[in-house]
Amino acid sequence: MVIGLFEWILLSFICFAAALGAVTLLTLGNRRKPDAPPPQPPLIEDDQTWLFDGAQLIQATPSSRHQAGAGELPDSWDSLRSALVARFPDFPDSQDQVSTSRGLRLTAKTPGDPGVLEFEWLDSLLRVRLIDDRRRKIEANLTRALRDELANLRNTVNRLPYPIWRTDDAGQVTWSNAAYNRLGREMHREGEVQAPLFPTPALMPERDSTRRVAAGRPDAGPKRWFDVTAIPDEHGRLYFATNVDAVIEAENAQRNFVQTLAKTFAQLSIGLAIFDRRRQLALFNPALVDLTALPAEFLSARPTLLTFFDRLRDQRIMPEPKNYSSWRHQMADLVAAASDGRYHETWSLPSGSVFSVSGRPHPDGAIAFLIEDITAEITLTRRFRSDLEQGQAILDRLDDAIAVFSADGHLTVTNAAYRKLWSVDPEMSFAETSVIEATRCWQKKCRASPVWGEIRDFVELRENRSDWWAQVQLKSGESLACHVHPIQSGAAMVVFSRITTDVMASAMMQPHLDQPAESRLMAGR
Incomplete structure (x- = not known):
């Protein structure tokens, strides 16, 4: 069979196409398909690594993302070169330059x-x-710093004198510091199982709270008191305990002191009412109930200061105010005066009783009012004053001039005849009149006489004194009989009388100034 030219050409084309197809299939077989999973070469996680298939980036470590800026990952050879060429100027333009x-x-x-x-x-x-x-050094330094900080925190927490511990949701202790462990060793006997020091689940029913609890066994001596604070978090609860034994002791001492004061106040006859800084009655004693006749139930309800005084006014235990519209202002002035310690008044009640009321400031803004029944004292004072006035009236009715000197030599009593005779009123003088000043006054209106010196000596004597008399003469020519008498408590009385027959008869019974001083003293024994 003879093959023509056309057949040869067609056969050659078919062979060429087959060869081209085989080469293409072989090439595609050697290349990875784009959608196939990339190979997994070993990558160093501590370094920044990029893996390229041709010019296409197919894999990179997370730490390499920031090289492209703005947190973007370089997606090609050119973008990676652009990101690193400033730091590495010899970065190859293409992959062909890499051996x-x-x-x-x-x-x-x-x-x-x-x-x-x-x-x-x-x-x-x-x-x-x-x-x-540099990155490795930074990470190493950061790790070292974190390790040092952790050690410092552990050392700090373990050196704290306050117990700190953590529990899980079931209430089991999962971590504790040295103070908590030390407290546990103190609270438990050696060898026994250490139970939780605090009943934390029952202690802290709320999510976040602070409670005061006692730690320790009943047979381990006095309990130790702590203020425990719970802070919840995602891992359970974190607890902090602060020892408050000193606070408990102070509160007990204060409570005992208040009880002692209350017992002491109960024995006082003075009514006591203490109002705190909110002006509420904080403390009163039984004498206040007796004096004011206010019900104990009313006082126990802790009335305010204004309510307390309103009730006193209603009970007529304090003077009726003249103007009810200004009552509140008067009470405000009363509180202000009591706060400064300036309030002190005497209440004369319609019943005839007399109360002495004073206000005193106390620490922390409190005010104490003391109410004392001084009716007996006032009655005695009034009676004494009445007796004095009556005695003075009797002296003023006498014709003789009388002067009484106290033991210290001051003029204390005179009568109207004395003031008229010597034209002087000692009561009008602010200063006390001494015996020297009195005798000088007498001497100015009389002729010279040794009597005045004798009177001064007599007043200054304290013992072995007796009655005596002498005759003095006024400058007007009138004669006076001067009688000197010792009286009780070292005092002395001088009486000036106009000379009459009766006066002379009485005077003859007493030693005369002309007698020797020794005989006058003997007469008084």
Whole structure:
């Protein structure tokens, strides 16, 4: 069979197409399909690594994402080169410049920059790895700093004098500091199972709270008191305990002191009412109930200060105010005066009783009012004053001039005849009149006589004194009989009388000034 030219041409074309198809299939078999999973070459997680299939980036480590800026991952050879060429100027323009046998190793341009860029072929894939010792040093320093900070925190927590511990949701202690462990050793006997020091689940029913609880066994001596604060978190609860034994002791001492004061106040005859800084009755004693006749139930209800005084006014235990519209202002003035310690008044009640009321400031803004029944004292004072006035009236009715000197030599009593005779009123003088000043006054209106010196000596004597008399003469020529008498408590009385027959008869019974002083003293024994 003879083959023509056309058949030869057709046969040649078929052979060429078959060869071309075989080459194409072989090439496609050697290349990875785009949608096939990429190979998994070993990558160094601590370094930034990129894996290229041709110019296409197919895999990269997470730490290499920031090289393209704005958190984007370089997606091609050109984008990675653009990101690193400033640091590595010799970054190859294409992958063909990387040797298939030895790869490529580049160092950073800047002196002191330890960065190294390595290029390595893995079959048909090219791996680019950035080895940066600075990052490793930073991470090492950060790890060391975190380790030091953790050690410092542990040391600080374990040195705290306050117990700290953590529990899970079931209430089991999962962590505790040294103070908690030390407290546990103190509270439990050696060898016994250490139970939780505080009943924390029952202690803290609320989510976040602070409670005061006692720790310790009943047979381990006095309990130890703590203020325990619970802070919830996602892992359970964190507890902090502060020892308040000193606070408990102070509260007990204060309570005992208040009880002692209450017992003492109960024995007082003075009514006591103490109002706190909110002006509520905080403390009163039984004498206040007796004096004011206010019900104990009313006082126990802790009335306010204004309510207390309103009730006193209703009970007519205090003077009726002249103007009810200004009552509140008067009470405000009363409180202000009591706060400064200036309030002190005497209440004369319609019943005839007399109360002495005073206000005193107390610490922390409190005010104490003391109500004392001084009716007996006032009655005695009034009676004494009445007796004095009556005695003075009797003296003023006498014709003789009388002067009484106290033991210290001051003029204390005179009568109307004395003031008329000597034209002087000692009561009008602010200063006390001494015996020297009195005798000088007498001497000015009389003729010279040794009597005045004798009177001064007599007043200054304290014992061995007796009655005596002498005759003195006024400058007007009138004669007076001067009688000197010792009286009780070292006092002395001088009486000036106009000379009459009766006066002379009485005077003759007493030693005369002309007698020797020794005989006058003997007469008084």
